[in-house]
Amino acid sequence: SYPQKNAEILSSQYGINLFLAGLLLMFAWAVHAVGIRKQDLLSYLITIMLIQLLWMLWYISRSYSQRRLIQEKDTHAGARWLKCGITLFAVITLILDSFKIGYFIGFSNCLSATEGIFPVTHAMHTLLQVYFLWCHAKDIIQSFKTLERFGVIHSVFTNLLLWTNGVLTESKHQLNEHKERLITLGFGNITIVLDDHAPQCNCTTTLCSIFSQGMYYLYPFNIEYHILASTMLYVLWKNIGRKVEHHHQHKILFKFHGITVGTIFGLIVLISTIAVVVVYLIQIGRSKIKSELALTMFYLYAISVLTLMCAAGIVALLIYRLEERSMDNSKNPARKLDGDLLVGTASGSWLLSWGSILAIICAQAHPKYTWYNLPYSILVIIEKYIQNLFIIESIHREQETVNDDIKTLRIVTVSSGSTLSLTPSHKEIYNGAADMDNGKFPYMFNGNIYMRERSGGDSSDEVKSQASSPVSHSTSDFSLYSQNSVNNKRRILKNIAAFLFLCNLSLWIPPAFGCRPEYDNGLEEIVFGFEPWIIVVNLAMPFSIFYRMHSAASLFEVNCKT
Amino acid sequence: SYPQKNAEILSSQYGINLFLAGLLLMFAWAVHAVGIRKQDLLSYLITIMLIQLLWMLWYISRSYSQRRLIQEKDTHAGARWLKCGITLFAVITLILDSFKIGYFIGFSNCLSATEGIFPVTHAMHTLLQVYFLWCHAKDIIQSFKTLERFGVIHSVFTNLLLWTNGVLTESKHQLNEHKERLITLGFGNITIVLDDHAPQCNCTTTLCSIFSQGMYYLYPFNIEYHILASTMLYVLWKNIGRKVEHHHQHKILFKFHGITVGTIFGLIVLISTIAVVVVYLIQIGRSKIKSELALTMFYLYAISVLTLMCAAGIVALLIYRLEERSMDNSKNPARKLDGDLLVGTASGSWLLSWGSILAIICAQAHPKYTWYNLPYSILVIIEKYIQNLFIIESIHREQETVNDDIKTLRIVTVSSGSTLSLTPSHKEIYNGAADMDNGKFPYMFNGNIYMRERSGGDSSDEVKSQASSPVSHSTSDFSLYSQNSVNNKRRILKNIAAFLFLCNLSLWIPPAFGCRPEYDNGLEEIVFGFEPWIIVVNLAMPFSIFYRMHSAASLFEVNCKT
Incomplete structure (x- = not known):
């Protein structure tokens, strides 16, 4: 009897407040607010994770006991390959948790108990959540609407907070590395305070340094895991109480056949990206000349990849213009979210690119390598513009x-x-x-x-x-x-989708693993000032990174559907 | 032939980039980036305003020449009272422009020409835009889809940028006033740099000080004008190419009859709010004791008003629970935007409230007046929570x-x-x-x-x-x-809506005209640090202010519809 619209607002407002309170706590910890320690933040996260655990257990047991009832499923939500992707990331997240536990054991003398409880809870949370998403991501909940809405929205924002927490830890780490490089390069004019939060005692085991260094290679996967889980849960939430029209749904299968050309080119890009990232991370910050060479290499490489991607996208759009097909405008929360996320998260990297463009225009001194930044930034904007057009048109076309x-x-x-x-x-x-x-x-x-x-x-x-x-x-x-x-047209489109898929996966690697030319080229920092530019990068970068993973996921779907 | 979904993405991505570039320019100016002067920012704004002017002229002349064609109208968009409201704000904006022109004439020796061109362009822009919104806000554009989409989205983001510009100017002014107060109160421990951008020459006329002081009392209206125009244009954009079902639409008329009780109580709140704001602004920053008294008065007053509003909202929701009525779930871009904006902009003030709550919990020293901050912040959260539920349920109920x-x-x-x-x-x-x-x-x-x-x-x-x-x-x-x-139920609901309408209008006044207890009570600044808290307040406050105006507008509609 309670109106659905109200249950929706009731639960979403609860979720937003849960999120904002956590966000403020993180912000307070990040700016070293008086009286807020890391264990306060961790206690908050542990509490909301435990609530979600209890809710998931309740939901699973209830749907187990009522399994004879035929439940409606949203065939668009929770695709198999999405579940596989999330499982992969979850496994790496579990490794990260074990690293954290090991790190805690090593430093247990001087770390608060919450630092040990957190990874244990997180591992349990991860295991149960993956099981939950495998079994229930397609559910269309019809009964007990309000309580289930609260549970789902709680899960959505819990994952978002865990994502934010991961992003924050990662950003702090990157910022510290950047500051260390600046010290090496001898920039004394910027006040550098390392923000380490390192434990005050010595490690009792020999593996501590492996754990603490290894963690930062695993964080990018943990971050992607939480944001993907969050989007899947959000679709589940949007589906509550929905009436689906039962229309014929084809099983989408991935076929490797016929996309050899696109895959080969894509793999070449992937391998060379990894090589470029390794060289970049070794060279940067060693000396001024090595840094400049690394930057030049990175920009030239990125410019050529982005140009290829733009060309591929334009060809795909032209093919769509030649081949008229009606658009599928039926209601579909999963697809709407995909489209919104593409444009929304692209805004993060657009903001960074506009910042770079502005910096190049306004800077007084232009070292040679900074000029490569201009075509790079412009191409980043154009490439995402075209790619979004391509993906959104693809997912809206009626299936062949x-x-x-x-x-x-x-x-x-x-x-x-x-x-x-x-x-x-x-x-x-x-x-x-x-x-x-x-x-x-x-x-x-x-x-x-x-x-x-x-x-x-x-x-x-x-x-x-x-x-x-x-x-x-x-x-x-x-x-x-x-x-x-x-x-012929379809074959070309499939190859383009495969190529773009691998390119996006490749371009996810540099920012996720610490290639930050936005920091290293120094131009923006001089124009905007160190602190303001750091704030912009730290706010926009997580979205920019997520964009690549999300567009790769969407392009995989496009490839299967075309 | 070009798919509508693509035209939508094409134009929205253009708009987002236009906005982000402008935003970065403003950010650069605000942080005193090297090489970016005020005239660069103003030139950008003038350019996009002129483009919008040309587009509006083209659109008006085209629809004039094709007026024999029967054009579809969205009866929900661009309500008459919304147009009246926007006209009122536009008139005040024109006064502000004339003040700016007068100020420019006074300081013309040392101000760049753009500072004179900007208000002139802005006045023309305002005049034509109000005419445009009066005549075309209800249009459902069907022909020349892509070009018209670009024009409308350009207008949306132009207004958003002008809103941001207004907000930035206003924030700078408030921050300066706050810093001046801190100097008076003798807080030497915070590094205070006044950010004035005052002209370097003397005024040639006698009215300069009137102009420069008067401006800041007109800015709040200018800010509301642009955000309202932006939302109306956004609805116009969402309506492009839409197919409307022609269902019977009642003309909604405002009737004063039967809402005397609610209006009287509301007017009492309105008058006392104005009195409180005047006393607050006179007392604050004079001395430590006067400041504390002003803060105590403000908190106690706000707590009582918010309690009344909560009670009214709960009564209204209970009446809705007693009186079953079906919900109208038809597609309606204007209504969807209203709901999203309510929850979205409420998040701004929720963020501030959670910040205050966290600060009170964590602070080491608690002067007596800071304790009032806790119930105040909690009530702000609860009141908006309940009010959003009430408004969103009201606008979704089928009309009686x-x-x-x-x-x-x-x-x-x-x-x-x-x-x-x-x-x-x-x-x-x-x-x-x-x-x-x-x-x-x-x-x-x-x-x-x-x-x-x-x-x-x-x-x-x-x-x-x-x-x-x-x-x-x-x-x-x-x-x-x-x-x-x-x-009886309807009469109670109408009175509640009228009361809440006037309360929201009242609560718009304090933050819009510079009552910032978030600055003045000092607690949050101590806990979070001066700079971080200033950033949070300046980001969240504009949304918090807009929330009050927007909910007032929605409650007016609720009052008319009930």
């Missing part, structure tokens, strides 16, 4: 397979002259299609070549089973021509 | 009038026993209703008292024209009872 089925049905209907007899045979085709292999099937019957490709893994052998029905010449000729052209 | 019409039709149908003859008479009733006066009409016919109130200004005299038809006893008895109860 559906159209094909209709087309096939129509052709067959015209040719056989009898509609009534078709329904069972068409169903048969559809069910049988999943066993068939991929590729083109040229069939000869009635003297006509009839060629079709399996689109998205379905409806391929309709002709085979309808071979006995007479097909008129004109229909099949048209079909041959248009199918061939569609095939 | 529609239901009434259906009910009437049903009753009459049952009683007359002939459905076919009713259609013309019902239409007659409906058309005739507008001339009738308000109030209750007890009609005696067939021995039954039949009482109805005019709901929302329509359907009142259906009984009169149907007096000849026989009505069964049971139907009219039920009608009498339920209508009376509904009337």
